[in-house]
Amino acid sequence: MTVRNNSSQTILWIDLSLRKTRLETLPSDWTGKYLGCRGVTARLLFDEVPAGTDPLGPDNVLFFGTGPLDGLPVGMGRISIACKSPRGTVAEGSSGGFFGPELRRAGVDYVAIRGQAEKPVYLYIQDGKVEIRDARHLWGLMTDEVDAALRRELVDPDTQFRYIGPAAENLVHASPIFGNLNASGGRAGCGQVMGSKRLKAIAVRGTSGIRVADYDGFVQAYKVLRQRLDLATSRDMWTPVWSTYGAPVLARLFPDLGNLMTRNAQEMSWDYDKAMRISSEPYLDRYVTKAKACWCCPWPACQKLHRIESGRYAGFKGGNYWAAQPVVFGSLIDNDDLELLLVLSGLCNRHGLDVFHVGYTLAWAMECFENGLLTTADTDGLELRFGCPDKDGLIDLVGKIARREGFGNLLALGCAEASKIVGQGSERFCLTVKGQELEGIPQRNLYMVALGIAVSEVGPDHTRWYPPYPCNPSLISKEELADLGVDLDLRLAFQGRNPEQKGRLLRWFTISRAVVESMPSCVFLVRDTLGLDMRPWWNLFNAATGIGLEYEAFITAGERLMNLDRAFNIREGYRRADDRPPTRMATEDVPGFGYPRLAPEIFEPMLDEYYEANGWSVTTSIPTAGKLQALGLDDVIGQFSALGIEVEA
Amino acid sequence: MKNLELRYVAHVTALSGCLVESHQTRASSIRDLVKELDGRYRGFQELFVNPETGSLNLNAMIYYSAPNEVPITVVDLDQPIVDGGTLTFW
Amino acid sequence: MRHIYVIESLCNGCRLCEVFCSSLSDGVFDASQGRIRVTKVPGEEQDIPVVGCDGRCVRPIYEDGGPTCVALCPTGALIYEERDDAAARRLELEAARQAHSLFKVVAPWKWPLPWRDGSASGD
Numbered sequence: 001m002t003v004r005n006n007s008s009q010t011i012l013w014i015d016l017s018l019r020k021t022r023l024e025t026l027p028s029d030w031t032g033k034y035l036g037c038r039g040v041t042a043r044l045l046f047d048e049v050p051a052g053t054d055p056l057g058p059d060n061v062l063f064f065g066t067g068p069l070d071g072l073p074v075g076m077g078r079i080s081i082a083c084k085s086p087r088g089t090v091a092e093g094s095s096g097g098f099f100g101p102e103l104r105r106a107g108v109d110y111v112a113i114r115g116q117a118e119k120p121v122y123l124y125i126q127d128g129k130v131e132i133r134d135a136r137h138l139w140g141l142m143t144d145e146v147d148a149a150l151r152r153e154l155v156d157p158d159t160q161f162r163y164i165g166p167a168a169e170n171l172v173h174a175s176p177i178f179g180n181l182n183a184s185g186g187r188a189g190c191g192q193v194m195g196s197k198r199l200k201a202i203a204v205r206g207t208s209g210i211r212v213a214d215y216d217g218f219v220q221a222y223k224v225l226r227q228r229l230d231l232a233t234s235r236d237m238w239t240p241v242w243s244t245y246g247a248p249v250l251a252r253l254f255p256d257l258g259n260l261m262t263r264n265a266q267e268m269s270w271d272y273d274k275a276m277r278i279s280s281e282p283y284l285d286r287y288v289t290k291a292k293a294c295w296c297c298p299w300p301a302c303q304k305l306h307r308i309e310s311g312r313y314a315g316f317k318g319g320n321y322w323a324a325q326p327v328v329f330g331s332l333i334d335n336d337d338l339e340l341l342l343v344l345s346g347l348c349n350r351h352g353l354d355v356f357h358v359g360y361t362l363a364w365a366m367e368c369f370e371n372g373l374l375t376t377a378d379t380d381g382l383e384l385r386f387g388c389p390d391k392d393g394l395i396d397l398v399g400k401i402a403r404r405e406g407f408g409n410l411l412a413l414g415c416a417e418a419s420k421i422v423g424q425g426s427e428r429f430c431l432t433v434k435g436q437e438l439e440g441i442p443q444r445n446l447y448m449v450a451l452g453i454a455v456s457e458v459g460p461d462h463t464r465w466y467p468p469y470p471c472n473p474s475l476i477s478k479e480e481l482a483d484l485g486v487d488l489d490l491r492l493a494f495q496g497r498n499p500e501q502k503g504r505l506l507r508w509f510t511i512s513r514a515v516v517e518s519m520p521s522c523v524f525l526v527r528d529t530l531g532l533d534m535r536p537w538w539n540l541f542n543a544a545t546g547i548g549l550e551y552e553a554f555i556t557a558g559e560r561l562m563n564l565d566r567a568f569n570i571r572e573g574y575r576r577a578d579d580r581p582p583t584r585m586a587t588e589d590v591p592g593f594g595y596p597r598l599a600p601e602i603f604e605p606m607l608d609e610y611y612e613a614n615g616w617s618v619t620t621s622i623p624t625a626g627k628l629q630a631l632g633l634d635d636v637i638g639q640f641s642a643l644g645i646e647v648e649a
Numbered sequence: 650m651k652n653l654e655l656r657y658v659a660h661v662t663a664l665s666g667c668l669v670e671s672h673q674t675r676a677s678s679i680r681d682l683v684k685e686l687d688g689r690y691r692g693f694q695e696l697f698v699n700p701e702t703g704s705l706n707l708n709a710m711i712y713y714s715a716p717n718e719v720p721i722t723v724v725d726l727d728q729p730i731v732d733g734g735t736l737t738f739w
Numbered sequence: 740m741r742h743i744y745v746i747e748s749l750c751n752g753c754r755l756c757e758v759f760c761s762s763l764s765d766g767v768f769d770a771s772q773g774r775i776r777v778t779k780v781p782g783e784e785q786d787i788p789v790v791g792c793d794g795r796c797v798r799p800i801y802e803d804g805g806p807t808c809v810a811l812c813p814t815g816a817l818i819y820e821e822r823d824d825a826a827a828r829r830l831e832l833e834a835a836r837q838a839h840s841l842f843k844v845v846a847p848w849k850w851p852l853p854w855r856d857g858s859a860s861g862d
Binding site: 073105147151157158208209211212223240244289290292296298300301304 | 748749751752753754755758759761762766767768769771772778779781782783784786800801811813814815840841843844845849850851852
Binding site: 234235236237239240241244245249252253256257258276279280281472474475593 | 656658659660662668669707708709710712714719720735737739
């Protein structure tokens, strides 16, 4: 039995055009500088994909990354998936499940895929060796079908997979990469890139054990983390709810606060009776069959499996009804039929579609339809209205989007591109930033969220700063916070509609969450004091790797990757003007609540504060030379100079 | 007498047995209301109130709104309640 | 004599039990070396822990000395009981499930907050 450690990291390079592979070890100082996972994929992406690379061509590189904590009981199975997005930005996403630990057990920490296969292939990685196998028999299969087919073909039940569905094969906008049936990641563009390489799946089986540098220290640190998160001891109001009933209760918590996007966010409140029908309680009562979890999660039931036993959709099975769907297939399209919601959601998973893309593009199309900008002549005869009068038509439409058929072909572009084609002012109904659809958290009531969505280098991605709330102030004193290097007036920072301190708060949140995603672990478990006091994470990382990182250096690794992401986008031409809220949020007040629009008077000073706090140019958002040097990113300064990009001192 | 709408979310329904109900009370504060509800749903007080400090438990939350107002997150259990108010317990 | 009993319907497949167990003797995390293994049925629809030990950890991580896997299981799918008590637990779970769907995903003995069970709750 082989045993591996957590201080050195390996990368498996695969060129699908040349059909060549090689396994290398990453430079030994990378673990200290970038940690792993998202930190390393950020570095690799910047290094390997130069400006102007065609995202859907052979020179784009698709990275899958684990990290030193994957395969240990705190990594939660997280992986980072990264490439250049077809939209032009960084595309980075993560998912959980069981793939990451297996990859590490196979002696591979990162997989980097360039080139394009002539015919569909899949990769089969076993203990450091990889085969490029024919996948023509798998091409076209839905995600659940390819999962089952690979399982039959490769036999060993411990084999883990990541795969794309037909949507990514057809290069549909925002298609993610799936695994363990319902775990998905990379909606920022990774699925399309995988499809462009004709790579249907990656299979991995590993047999190595993983040794930590300091086992007793690791166990001690684990107990601290577990105490912060365990149902019995967690001092966080979200722990009991999120870990059992789950996120769809937000349907009942958001409307009265003006936080629930309704009818394409024309309103931010919904009929409470409708909200109750799609909340977690009826879901758990009628449809849940069992709890599911990612690798070693300390919570009982973040995920669940469900089955519709009777009625119109009898026999339909699926899983992971979570935070997205009560919005995107509920209030956003004014649907209170929970079964229809579960079917739309499950079909997206099977076709390999992004639920945010589908939900927001449908809502955009509904608003267009109701304003006469689209007619039944455009929609293949479908009455596309809020309230979903034609449920069967909607269900069919999901498949058409994945197959790019008929009206589905327009929607497959995503609403930003679709609104360019439809014109007639339909852009104002488009809820996107940098060409990517929103997620579920409101902006005009939570200014840090608005800022976070606007500045995110990948497009809207709440995981970059999630959770957006503090711990109870009694848990951590001002002095402790100062010791921990968190320089914030928390009281001001957490007033939702007070612009003060939001830039500095976002800076802390994005850096700390970047650190968590680089270990890796799961940002959904940033609860109790774990979002402000990073020491439990730090102790785990040091005990696992043995590299003895100072606390400040641990945090700085997160800032380093944030600057690499920003630098990638800068190289592609993105600037301050691209960091802005969607038009609706910037121009319309929230009706009925009076929360004002995110006008420039509110938004721009927050953006100034964010850039200043980060050491980035207030005019361009380009990191200053001083900041890059402080982070040891002198090579970025060099590249910018060579490309004629102006860097302030 | 005050008429209130009470909403129970997630695991709180395992105490209340229902999602929503109308409730008539003479309680003047949330603290008193919780104590009153404890009489009907034994354990309600334990769910929400820290016996040592008398504050809201760190792993619980209550929203309160007066009629036609946006809810506040309850920090102080001595928050007064008015006729027509709505409370969400989770 | 107490044994580790498994209530399959509560297992969410997280594998904490097998991963930590595997490390107790030599500090190496390797689920295949654990004395508890979670069998996963294709399609992710069932997760079945299979116990291969007497409940005495070579080096339990918690001071009370009880089996590490039982202590760590987030849902309560693993119990360490005498046979008759184990049987009683199953009935307890069934009754709780009839009353509240919460107990589809977590065991009443793992749920730390009060709930209405028809008798004294949260005591």
